[in-house]
Every structure is written in structure tokens, then in C-alpha cells.
Amino acid sequence: MELRHLRYFVVVAEEQHFTRAAERLGMQQPPLSQQIRALETELGFDLFRRHPKGADLTAGGTVFLKEARAILAGVETAARRAAQAADGSEGMISVGVTSSSVAHPVFPDILRAYRERYPNVTLNLNEGNAAELTDAIETGKIDAIFLRQPVRKPPRLLFHQLLEEEMLLVLPARHRLLTKRASKAMPTIALSVLADEDFILVRKHGAQGMYSNLVLACEQVGFTPRIVHEIDRMLTNISLVAAGAGISAVPASMREFHKERVAYCRIRGPRALLVAPINLVHRIDETAPAVVNFLALAKQVSKQPR
Known part of the structure; x- marks a missing residue:
């Protein structure tokens, strides 16, 4: 059973007529009838009562229609959300901050801009000192951090100075x-x-x-x-x-x-x-789309006059 079989079935059920369903699907009627017959054979029961004026759902067909629609809707949702995750417009990122870095106006400016552009991404904030946050991002517990002066510079991390005061x-x-x-x-x-x-x-x-x-x-x-x-x-x-x-x-x-x-x-x-600089830190091999988008936007916002 393939997704196309479910789509064929749903269209026939909605049209209650094989010829009209075939026109709507952009295919010939005989192949459509064959596909529905094959689906019924696989299921082991008839989905339609066929008659000269069209086709009506059987009791089994009525139940199967509800489930087929749910499956197709679920697949559509999954595809949409996967596409959003792939381009970074959905997902979750974890950002670490020091208390002195968040005191600068650039930090709320970055958060506001990111939430406005990517409202479906969950942003988790974690506060700590520079040493704690460096350990956390190095071990993968956090995706990006804002800190002042680095306490150390592990080779797997990149440090971008956003500004200095x-x-x-x-x-x-x-x-x-x-x-x-x-x-x-x-x-x-x-x-x-x-x-x-x-x-x-x-x-x-x-x-x-x-x-x-x-x-x-x-x-x-x-x-x-x-x-x-x-x-x-x-x-x-x-x-x-x-x-x-x-x-x-x-x-x-x-x-x-x-x-x-x-x-x-x-x-x-x-x-x-x-x-006192503000540094944005991330892993050198970072590829997660949501994190990559956050890093790019943070650098862009930090260059704006304030």
C-alpha cells in the first residue's frame, strides 16, 4: 500500500464517481479502477458499492476514509515540519549567557529579532559564568553562548567579538x-x-x-x-x-x-x-539550521547602531 493509493481512494470517495475522480486526478478511469481494486484486494474487503450512477462507500470504506485522511494529513504535517526544521524555521536552540553580557542592549535586540523572524523555534536560555558556559558548549549541552572575555579558547570553538565597550x-x-x-x-x-x-x-x-x-x-x-x-x-x-x-x-x-x-x-x-568585549561563541562544526540562523542574525543585529 502506498500513499498514492490512499489519495486515489479519498478522491473517489469524495466524488462518489470513478470517472469524475479520474478527471480530478488527471488520469484515465481504467487505471484508477484497477488501483482501487488492488487496494481492496490488499485490505480484504470492498471499499465501494459500485452502481451505474457511481460508487458509494461501504461500512468498511467509511471507516477507512477517516483513517486515510488522518494518515495523509499526518504525512503532510510531518513533511511541512521537516522542511521547516531543515531551513531552521522550526526546532529548538539553547543559548548560554553571562549576567554582564545580557546587561548590554544588544542582547535583547538579538532575541527580539530572532523571535520575530523565527517564531516557531523554541529558545532556551541558560545563565552561568564564562567558565561554566565554555564547558557546556564544548560538551554539546548548549548551542551558542554570549560572554565577555574568554577564559579559555578550546580548538573546537569559534569566538566572534560582536562589540566592545x-x-x-x-x-x-x-x-x-x-x-x-x-x-x-x-x-x-x-x-x-x-x-x-x-x-x-x-x-x-x-x-x-x-x-x-x-x-x-x-x-x-x-x-x-x-x-x-x-x-x-x-x-x-x-x-x-x-x-x-x-x-x-x-x-x-x-x-x-x-x-x-x-x-x-x-x-x-x-x-x-x-x-569589555561581548563575544558570541559556537562550535566550529555547527550545522544545525536553527543555530546557524541564530548566529547569522546575532552578527547582523550587533552591527546596527544603538
Whole structure:
């Protein structure tokens, strides 16, 4: 039994006439009658009661019509969904993010654009630090990740820098280095005057690149920072600064967090080390259409002015 036999049967049942059914199918009537006879022989019962004016369904034919339509509809649905999966317009992808990367406006812009263009793709988000996410994508648990500085670069992964922004110093709102200013412009503070401050940083294992770059920048201006707290998430940095536990540095796009309790300042120091990129990471051999579409759209959206 083939799908064409089911289609032939359904058309004959709808037309209740072999000649009209043959015309609708674009074939001769005798071959159509032969195909239906062969189907009945395979099933072991008559599907139609034939008479001079046409053909009526038997009791078995009535039940078989319902099932044949369901089968054909299922095949059509399967073919459509398979085609959508093949071109990436249906399916599921898993994306990992660090808390500091999602703070940048580019991330919601990418998500919005992807959901609008591919509404039938399920997008699962997973938050972690850079080390955790790198492990997850390397082992196939996640399809793509957004992070700041890479903690390591496994050979099976590709890293695309989408953009770069400056790092800002975060001080408690009443810090001694802050003076009352008539201007609302963001103050600038030299990195070299922070030698006696207590620093709060993301754990070295979780954000090794940014951690190491900040330490190196301090060393280049003459001191090694005194690190009093190492935490897992960059948002916690800002909360601890607001509580007066020390100072920190975060990407500029995070400057809205606790802005009534902390002060964000530009840093005068080694410029090349005081930046925070956003990297999009994926496996080098990635071929899943939904993931490939996501990567392409993310790169496209990141180039748009904002």
C-alpha cells in the first residue's frame, strides 16, 4: 500500500464517481479502477458499492476514509515540519549567557529579532559564568553562548567579538574620591589613585580574562590590587560596592544598576586593558539550521547602531 493509493481512494470517495475522480486526478478511469481494486484486494474487503450512477462507500470504506485522511494529513504535517526544521524555521536552540553580557542592549535586540523572524523555534536560555558556559558548549549541552572575555579558547570553538565597550569604575556613592560637582558628567578617576582601595572582582576561574586584565592594568600603573572579595556574578559586585564593601569595575552597559547607591566613573589608565568585549561563541562544526540562523542574525543585529 502506498500513499498514492490512499489519495486515489479519498478522491473517489469524495466524488462518489470513478470517472469524475479520474478527471480530478488527471488520469484515465481504467487505471484508477484497477488501483482501487488492488487496494481492496490488499485490505480484504470492498471499499465501494459500485452502481451505474457511481460508487458509494461501504461500512468498511467509511471507516477507512477517516483513517486515510488522518494518515495523509499526518504525512503532510510531518513533511511541512521537516522542511521547516531543515531551513531552521522550526526546532529548538539553547543559548548560554553571562549576567554582564545580557546587561548590554544588544542582547535583547538579538532575541527580539530572532523571535520575530523565527517564531516557531523554541529558545532556551541558560545563565552561568564564562567558565561554566565554555564547558557546556564544548560538551554539546548548549548551542551558542554570549560572554565577555574568554577564559579559555578550546580548538573546537569559534569566538566572534560582536562589540566592545569601556570598563567603568564603581564606587560607593559617598566614596572619598568623589567630589561634589555642578556638572552631571560622569567623573574620571585615575587608576593609579586606587592603590589603597579594597577590590571586589568576579572569581578568577569564572571571568579570567577581565579579572586578569584589570589586575594587569593596576600593575602597569604601579600597584597590585588588594582583592577582598571574589564572587560568582558581576551583578553581585555592584551590590557589594553599594554596601560599602569595596570598589569594582564593570562594563559600561551595567551602569544603571544601583545607580542611586553607587557612582560610575570613567577610568584613566591602560586603555587596551580596560575594555569589555561581548563575544558570541559556537562550535566550529555547527550545522544545525536553527543555530546557524541564530548566529547569522546575532552578527547582523550587533552591527546596527544603538
